[in-house]
Amino acid sequence: MNLSQRHLGLILIAPGLMLVAALFLYPLGFSLVSAFSKDGSFTLEWFSKAFELYSTDIVFTVVIVVASCALTALAAIIIAGTLTLGENRYIVGTLRALYRWPLFIPFIVAAQCMRTFLAKNGLMNNTFVSMGLIEPLQAVSFLDWRGIIATFVWKQTPFVALLLAGALASIDRATLEAGRNLGASRVRVLFELALPQVMPTLMVALVLSFVTMLSVLSVPMMVSGSQPTMLTVDMAFRINAYGDYATANALGVITYLISAGAAILYLKRGLSEGAAR
Amino acid sequence: MRILTIACSLAALMAASPLAAQTLNVASAGDQNMVDYVKDYLGPMFEKANPGVKVVSVGTGAGDSGSQKIYEKLDAQKGSATTDFDVVVIHQKATGQMVKEGLLDKYTANVATAKLATGEAARNALGTDVSGFVIPMFQSQTALAYNADMVKAPPSTFAELADWAKKNPKQFGYNGIKGGMSGVSFVAGWVYAFGGDAEKLMKGPYDAATKTTWDKAFADLKEFNKVATITPGNAGTLDMLNRGEIAMGPVWVDMFYSWQADGKLPPNMKLKLISPGMPGQPMYYAVPAKAGQKKLAEAFIALATSPQVQADGIVKKFNWYPGIDAANLEGKLDKAAWDKLFVDVTPADLAKNGKAFPIAPYFNDILEGYEKKVSN
Numbered sequence: 209m210n211l212s213q214r215h216l217g218l219i220l221i222a223p224g225l226m227l228v229a230a231l232f233l234y235p236l237g238f239s240l241v242s243a244f245s246k247d248g249s250f251t252l253e254w255f256s257k258a259f260e261l262y263s264t265d266i267v268f269t270v271v272i273v274v275a276s277c278a279l280t281a282l283a284a285i286i287i288a289g290t291l292t293l294g295e296n297r298y299i300v301g302t303l304r305a306l307y308r309w310p311l312f313i314p315f316i317v318a319a320q321c322m323r324t325f326l327a328k329n330g331l332m333n334n335t336f337v338s339m340g341l342i343e344p345l346q347a348v349s350f351l352d353w354r355g356i357i358a359t360f361v362w363k364q365t366p367f368v369a370l371l372l373a374g375a376l377a378s379i380d381r382a383t384l385e386a387g388r389n390l391g392a393s394r395v396r397v398l399f400e401l402a403l404p405q406v407m408p409t410l411m412v413a414l415v416l417s418f419v420t421m422l423s424v425l426s427v428p429m430m431v432s433g434s435q436p437t438m439l440t441v442d443m444a445f446r447i448n449a450y451g452d453y454a455t456a457n458a459l460g461v462i463t464y465l466i467s468a469g470a471a472i473l474y475l476k477r478g479l480s481e482g483a484a485r
Numbered sequence: 486m487r488i489l490t491i492a493c494s495l496a497a498l499m500a501a502s503p504l505a506a507q508t509l510n511v512a513s514a515g516d517q518n519m520v521d522y523v524k525d526y527l528g529p530m531f532e533k534a535n536p537g538v539k540v541v542s543v544g545t546g547a548g549d550s551g552s553q554k555i556y557e558k559l560d561a562q563k564g565s566a567t568t569d570f571d572v573v574v575i576h577q578k579a580t581g582q583m584v585k586e587g588l589l590d591k592y593t594a595n596v597a598t599a600k601l602a603t604g605e606a607a608r609n610a611l612g613t614d615v616s617g618f619v620i621p622m623f624q625s626q627t628a629l630a631y632n633a634d635m636v637k638a639p640p641s642t643f644a645e646l647a648d649w650a651k652k653n654p655k656q657f658g659y660n661g662i663k664g665g666m667s668g669v670s671f672v673a674g675w676v677y678a679f680g681g682d683a684e685k686l687m688k689g690p691y692d693a694a695t696k697t698t699w700d701k702a703f704a705d706l707k708e709f710n711k712v713a714t715i716t717p718g719n720a721g722t723l724d725m726l727n728r729g730e731i732a733m734g735p736v737w738v739d740m741f742y743s744w745q746a747d748g749k750l751p752p753n754m755k756l757k758l759i760s761p762g763m764p765g766q767p768m769y770y771a772v773p774a775k776a777g778q779k780k781l782a783e784a785f786i787a788l789a790t791s792p793q794v795q796a797d798g799i800v801k802k803f804n805w806y807p808g809i810d811a812a813n814l815e816g817k818l819d820k821a822a823w824d825k826l827f828v829d830v831t832p833a834d835l836a837k838n839g840k841a842f843p844i845a846p847y848f849n850d851i852l853e854g855y856e857k858k859v860s861n
Contacts, residue, residue, distance in 0.1 A: 262861060447553070449549055449550060449663075
């Protein structure tokens with residue numbers, strides 16, 4: 209490659225770089241500065257305020273997102289495993305046709321559906337009551353943290369399952385069949401032979417889901433009441449009710465740190481695997 | 486070739502349209518009913534009276550946050566020649582701030598109907614003098630809605646309500662302070678009832694030390710929240726009342742009547758304005774200082790605050806209390822439509838227990854105190 213070609217390459221990626229710089233790096237830097245400064249000098253005041261007002265919500269957010277990720281992983285493994293190793297072709301065919309649907313439904317629509325589905329006298333409980341499974345008085349509302357987790361898992365499972373099923377389909381089937389021939393059950397083949405080979409894909413999908421769920425505003429706002437709630441709602445409230453960008457940005461930085469935590473876990477794993485090879 | 490023709494005609498259309506029609510941009514803070522009022526009722530009426538004018542109605546979201554968004558837009562466009570909005574419909578808290586920062590036009594001298602609104606609300610927005618800058622669109626009030634089949638003897642004070650909620654756990658629901666103003670109003674009412682001098686909170690002067698006297702009230706409210714249900718939003722409270730999941734909760738009186746008229750609430754629901762009172766508020770019509778269509782905006786507001794529109798639209802159709810003085814509606818409204826507003830909450834109740842929100846700095850102290858001591 210000669211010099212002019214290298215320049216040409218730089219020129220070609222310049223618009224993209226400019227876009228990233230203007231629309232992402234500049235606002236990011238701006239919010240970082242705003243989170244750490246008051247009247248031009250360095251301060252941690254906004255962080256202490258964020259912890260004073262929202263420490264419960266920070267813990268709540270982490271718990272919700274981690275729990276949602278764990279349940280999403282479980283559901284996605286079951287779906288992708290059935291698609292890859294299932295032997296009943298009707299079940300596999302139906303599942304294949306159905307499982308991607310939530311991918312095409314926006315979070316806000318999913319949240320609205322859950323609002324009527326999971327309510328105390330909502331569709332789900334009414335169905336249970338009419339089937340005689342529960343008494344009307346036993347019905348409880350799931351429109352709290354459980355509702356948020358249910359919505360997140362419902363919405364993110366197809367995404368993780370899609371990536372996972374793709375990865376599972378591309379591994380060498382001979383190893384799986386060897387396992388089956390030697391008498392291993394399908395569940396054992398899935399967990400001991402197939403999954404370890406696609407672990408990096410699963411991790412990538414989960415880290416992406418983790419970050420997505422951290423950033424959703426509509427679901428916690430619509431599904432559950434406001435106490436406790438997720439950090440996105442608090443950020444919106446800080447800005448909308450008080451015009452207080454500094455504390456909102458401090459909450460934003462805390463969110464960055466939480467998602468950075470997930471990214472570091474993932475990178476560490478990738479590095480140690482790379483070193484082992 | 487065909488694509489080129491379409492593109493050319495589209496371009497021509499876009500270039501020509503500003504000449505052919507004037508557009509009046511109306512931005513409303515508040516729930517969807519506020520946007521619908523302009524979009525479905527007032528806008529078409531104004532367009533009919535002024536051929537060639539198109540009214541575009543946008544909503545900026547419920548509660549004070551909706552007004553905050555309008556404030557930010559006007560603030561950001563301070564340096565430009567014109568703002569995007571010609572008429573804004575805003576809450577009291579943001580109005581005070583906008584007037585102080587010179588973002589609004591002092592327009593009411595140009596609008597004849599301004600003389601019809603002489604109440605306190607037309608002059609004072611949570612402690613800021615706003616006379617000349619606003620005309621109230623309507624007054625509204627929060628009250629407790631309850632299911633008369635489930636609650637035979639509704640509480641009549643905040644103290645009785647606290648007892649009632651303890652005996653009937655999870656049957657009282659409100660939407661906290663992050664999901665709309667009915668919850669905020671309930672919290673303000675709680676502080677009025679248990680936090681000491683309510684008059685001072687509404688009238689001022691502001692004293693930063695006052696908030697330390699609310700600790701007990703907030704601690705009690707935290708206990709109260711354990712036996713209450715937190716609902717998602719103003720509409721969320723009404724939804725849960727409708728489904729029978731809660732038996733009582735604070736609601737906006739106008740939303741309550743509108744939902745009931747639409748059959749979205751059972752007919753056995755009733756309202757009660759408990760003492761020492763809950764806040765209500767007006768919404769204001771205002772014109773941004775740099776509005777592009779000031780003349781048109783003033784004509785629009787003149788129509789919106791005319792006695793006939795206040796009678797038909799505000800009172801009859803949307804169940805709000807009129808923004809202009811009630812005496813001006815005489816003869817424009819049949820008695821049944823007027824009385825409908827006062828079935829459960831009588832004018833005497835309103836006079837006694839219909840309060841204003843606290844002045845802006847106390848207001849912020851209450852919200853932040855709630856976040857610090859109740860919800861965290």
